[in-house]
Amino acid sequence: MKEQPARSAPLLFTLLAVPPLAWLLLLFAAPLAVIWGYSFGENRTLIDIAITGSWANYARALKPLYLAILLKSLLFAGITTAICFIVGLPVALSIAFAGPRARLALLVAIMLPFWTNLLIRTYALMAILRTEGQINSLAGALWGTVAVPLGAGPFEPLPLINNNFAVLVGLVYVHLPFMVLPLYAALDRLDRSLIEASLDLGAGHLATLWRVVVPLALPGIVSGIIITFIPALGAYLAPDLLGGTNSQMIANIIERQFRSANDWPFGAALSFLLMYLTFIALAVQALAQRRSAAREAQG
Amino acid sequence: MKGDAIICFDGVTKRYGKVLAVDNVSLEVREGEFFALLGPSGCGKTTLLRMLAGxxxxxxxxxxxxxxxxxAVPPNRRPVNMVFQNYAVFPHMSVADNVGYGLKVDGVGAAERAARVAEALALVKLDNFGDRRPDQLSGGQRQRVALARALVKRPRVLLLDEPLSALDAKLREAMRTELCQLQAKVGITFVMVTHDQDEALALADRCAVMQRGLLQQVASPSDLYEFPASRFVADFIGSVNLLEGRLVVDEPDHAEIAVAGIAEPLFLDHGVTGAAGTSLWVALRPEKIELHKYDPASPAPPHPGDAPPGRNVVAGTIRHVAYLGSESLYEVELGDGQRLKALRSNLTRWDQEDFALGEAVWLAWHACSPAVLLT
Known part of the structure; x- marks a missing residue:
C-alpha cells in the first residue's frame, strides 16, 4: 500500500528523490570516500597526499600507544553506556507510567538539552566542576560550618575536573537522552495488561521488571545501548574540555592528526578504525533483530 | 463453606477526579457461585473488578x-487471580512457562511446578501444548492458557474480564458451556464482568446489574428477567414493552392500571403497593404477548386466560415483522399510534406466513405477565 504513490507516479517520485540523493552523494559519500582513500596514503609535502595503497597507517594505528587509547575509549564508552542504562531505565519507566500531562513535561525536559549548543553545555559543566566551581564552593561552605568547628583541617577542593571522572560525568550527561528516549519508546509500547498479569500472578515489582518488562523491552534496550555507545565512543568535546592530560579519547587523537600534526592519512586510518568498530556494533544489532523477528514470524 | 460470603464490598466508592466511577456499592459474593457484574460500558463494573484484583x-x-x-493489599498478595480481556499471555514465554509463571515467582519447586502445570493444562484441554509459543495459538487457545495460568494458583476467587467478548459466535457458545463445567469441576468462586446480558444470564448463578456507578439490582438471572427492580433493569435485560400507567384499582388479590391507548385498564392478578392514582410503569415482555386473528365478523376478543372478559386485550395492526428463524418478532401499532412488540415461536415449518404485514390482530396477555415498576 505504501508504495502506491511511487508506482502511480514514477517520474514525480524520481524527481523528488534526486535532490536528497545528490546531497547524500556529494556531501556524505564523497568526502567519506576521500578520507577512506587518504587512510591508504602518505604525506608527500605539507599539503599533498599520495594514495599509495599502503596499510602503514593502519599498522601504526594498532601500535600499543594508540591501541591503548582506543581500548580506553571503548572502556569509557562502555562505562558511560552502563551508567546511562542504570540511570535511564528508571527515568524511562517513570515517564512511561506518568499521566499524559506529566509525561509531556518530562519528555520535553529530557529533550531540552538538545536545544542548547553542546559546547556551551560542556563549558557550563566546566564552570560547575572546576576548583572554584559551584560544587566545590558549596562543599567548602558546608565543610567550613560543619567540619572545621569539629577540629578538621581547612577545606581541600575536590578534584572534580581535568580527570577521567570529569570526562565520565560529561559523557553521561550528554548521552543520557540517547538512552532514555528509545527505552521510553519501548516501554510505552508495552501492553500494560502484561504487567498487571504478572502482578496478579504474585510477582512483585522487581520480579515483574526483570521477568516481563525487560525481556519485552529488549529491542528498545539494545537500540538504546547502541545509540548511546557509538557517539560516546567518538566523543570529542568532553575529554577535550573536561579531561586531563591522560583522559584523551580516540577522537582527540584523530583531531590532533588532522590539525596540529597535519598527518591526514594517519588521522583517516584512525577514523576508519572507529568506523569499522561502529559497523561491527550495528551488524551485531541487526543480527539480533533479525533473529528476534524470525522468532516472532514463526507462528 | 459453600454459600457463605467470600467477597464483601462495603460501601465502595471510586472517583477519578470528579468522575464517580463506582458509587457506594455494597455487595456480597457467595462461596462457590458464578457471579456476574453486568451493565453497559462505563457503568463501573470493570472498575469494581479491578478493585477486587487490587x-x-x-x-x-x-x-x-x-x-x-x-x-490496601497489593495485587500480588491477594488470593484472587484474573483472566484478562485480551488474555495478557506473556508473548516471550512458552505456554508451560506462562502457566507456571505464578508458581515460579511463588518459589514452587520445579518438579511440583511441572506436575501442576500439566494438571492445569489438562483441565483446559491443552495437553501437549506446553512447548508452543503464544503466537502459535488461536484466540480461544490463548484464553485457555490464561485460564490455566490463573487456576494453577488455586485462587479463592477467579476474576474474568469480558471472557467471551473476543471470541467468534460459535466458539463463544461452546466456551460458555465449558466455563460452566470448569467452574463446577474446580469449585472456585468465579466473578465475571460482562456487558452481554445473554452471557450473564446463561453463565451466572447471580448477577449484579450496574448503571452509572450504581448497583441497580442483584438477583438470579430469572429474577432479573421476570422481576426487574427498575425500568433500567427491565430494559437492559432482554427486550421489553414499557407502558406508563396509573393505578386505578388496588385490591390484595388484584390490581388495575389504566394505560393510555388501551381502552380497558390492565388487569393484574396480584396487588400493588401504592395509592390509587399513583403513576407507575408496566413491563410486558414480547414473548408473553399472544397474537390472535382479528375477525371482523365476530369482534369478540379471545379470552385472555385468567383476566375478566375484555381485559388484557387490545387490537392493532402489524407494522413490522422480523423473522428470526426460531421465532418472529412482530411490531403491532395500536389505535393511538404506539407500538408493542410481540414474539411468537415458529413452532411449525409452514405457519410463518400466518400473520402478515398490515394484518389486523388482537394482542392478549395473562394477568400474571406484566411486571409493575415504581421507578
Missing part, C-alpha cells in the same frame, strides 16, 4: 475477601 484502590469503603480487609 489494580485500583477504592476512594472510600472496604473490600473483604474471606472476612479479611484487603482494601
Amino acid at each position: 489494580f485500583e484502590v477504592p476512594s472510600e469503603g472496604r473490600i473483604l475477601i474471606d472476612g479479611q480487609d484487603v482494601t
Whole structure:
C-alpha cells in the first residue's frame, strides 16, 4: 500500500528523490570516500597526499600507544553506556507510567538539552566542576560550618575536573537522552495488561521488571545501548574540555592528526578504525533483530 | 463453606477526579457461585473488578475477601487471580512457562511446578501444548492458557474480564458451556464482568446489574428477567414493552392500571403497593404477548386466560415483522399510534406466513405477565 504513490507516479517520485540523493552523494559519500582513500596514503609535502595503497597507517594505528587509547575509549564508552542504562531505565519507566500531562513535561525536559549548543553545555559543566566551581564552593561552605568547628583541617577542593571522572560525568550527561528516549519508546509500547498479569500472578515489582518488562523491552534496550555507545565512543568535546592530560579519547587523537600534526592519512586510518568498530556494533544489532523477528514470524 | 460470603464490598466508592466511577456499592459474593457484574460500558463494573484484583484502590469503603480487609493489599498478595480481556499471555514465554509463571515467582519447586502445570493444562484441554509459543495459538487457545495460568494458583476467587467478548459466535457458545463445567469441576468462586446480558444470564448463578456507578439490582438471572427492580433493569435485560400507567384499582388479590391507548385498564392478578392514582410503569415482555386473528365478523376478543372478559386485550395492526428463524418478532401499532412488540415461536415449518404485514390482530396477555415498576 505504501508504495502506491511511487508506482502511480514514477517520474514525480524520481524527481523528488534526486535532490536528497545528490546531497547524500556529494556531501556524505564523497568526502567519506576521500578520507577512506587518504587512510591508504602518505604525506608527500605539507599539503599533498599520495594514495599509495599502503596499510602503514593502519599498522601504526594498532601500535600499543594508540591501541591503548582506543581500548580506553571503548572502556569509557562502555562505562558511560552502563551508567546511562542504570540511570535511564528508571527515568524511562517513570515517564512511561506518568499521566499524559506529566509525561509531556518530562519528555520535553529530557529533550531540552538538545536545544542548547553542546559546547556551551560542556563549558557550563566546566564552570560547575572546576576548583572554584559551584560544587566545590558549596562543599567548602558546608565543610567550613560543619567540619572545621569539629577540629578538621581547612577545606581541600575536590578534584572534580581535568580527570577521567570529569570526562565520565560529561559523557553521561550528554548521552543520557540517547538512552532514555528509545527505552521510553519501548516501554510505552508495552501492553500494560502484561504487567498487571504478572502482578496478579504474585510477582512483585522487581520480579515483574526483570521477568516481563525487560525481556519485552529488549529491542528498545539494545537500540538504546547502541545509540548511546557509538557517539560516546567518538566523543570529542568532553575529554577535550573536561579531561586531563591522560583522559584523551580516540577522537582527540584523530583531531590532533588532522590539525596540529597535519598527518591526514594517519588521522583517516584512525577514523576508519572507529568506523569499522561502529559497523561491527550495528551488524551485531541487526543480527539480533533479525533473529528476534524470525522468532516472532514463526507462528 | 459453600454459600457463605467470600467477597464483601462495603460501601465502595471510586472517583477519578470528579468522575464517580463506582458509587457506594455494597455487595456480597457467595462461596462457590458464578457471579456476574453486568451493565453497559462505563457503568463501573470493570472498575469494581479491578478493585477486587487490587489494580485500583477504592476512594472510600472496604473490600473483604474471606472476612479479611484487603482494601490496601497489593495485587500480588491477594488470593484472587484474573483472566484478562485480551488474555495478557506473556508473548516471550512458552505456554508451560506462562502457566507456571505464578508458581515460579511463588518459589514452587520445579518438579511440583511441572506436575501442576500439566494438571492445569489438562483441565483446559491443552495437553501437549506446553512447548508452543503464544503466537502459535488461536484466540480461544490463548484464553485457555490464561485460564490455566490463573487456576494453577488455586485462587479463592477467579476474576474474568469480558471472557467471551473476543471470541467468534460459535466458539463463544461452546466456551460458555465449558466455563460452566470448569467452574463446577474446580469449585472456585468465579466473578465475571460482562456487558452481554445473554452471557450473564446463561453463565451466572447471580448477577449484579450496574448503571452509572450504581448497583441497580442483584438477583438470579430469572429474577432479573421476570422481576426487574427498575425500568433500567427491565430494559437492559432482554427486550421489553414499557407502558406508563396509573393505578386505578388496588385490591390484595388484584390490581388495575389504566394505560393510555388501551381502552380497558390492565388487569393484574396480584396487588400493588401504592395509592390509587399513583403513576407507575408496566413491563410486558414480547414473548408473553399472544397474537390472535382479528375477525371482523365476530369482534369478540379471545379470552385472555385468567383476566375478566375484555381485559388484557387490545387490537392493532402489524407494522413490522422480523423473522428470526426460531421465532418472529412482530411490531403491532395500536389505535393511538404506539407500538408493542410481540414474539411468537415458529413452532411449525409452514405457519410463518400466518400473520402478515398490515394484518389486523388482537394482542392478549395473562394477568400474571406484566411486571409493575415504581421507578
